[in-house]
Amino acid sequence: MEEIRCGSCAKLLARGTAELLEIKCPRCGTLNHVRVANPPSERPRASDSTRDVHGQDRWGTPPPQLGR
Numbered sequence: 001m002e003e004i005r006c007g008s009c010a011k012l013l014a015r016g017t018a019e020l021l022e023i024k025c026p027r028c029g030t031l032n033h034v035r036v037a038n039p040p041s042e043r044p045r046a047s048d049s050t051r052d053v054h055g056q057d058r059w060g061t062p063p064p065q066l067g068r
């Protein structure tokens with residue numbers, strides 16, 4: 001079981017597992033965003049396909065037919 005602690009004062013806020021959790025620390029008032037990373041058994045291919053994109057055509061070139 002995982003312990004979810006405040007990122008500011010390290011107070012124990014909750015116990016258990018959460019994929020995505022937003023919890024406010026009652027002690028210092030910090031709003032903590034807890035995100036548990038996915039297990040490494042996820043497909044490692046996902047990041048590989050993003051590499052295929054050249055990365056220059058995405059936002060660098062404005063649409064050519066604007067105002068003409």
Ligand SMILES: [Zn+2]
Pocket residue numbers: 006007008009010011025026027028029030
């Ligand atoms: Zn705190």
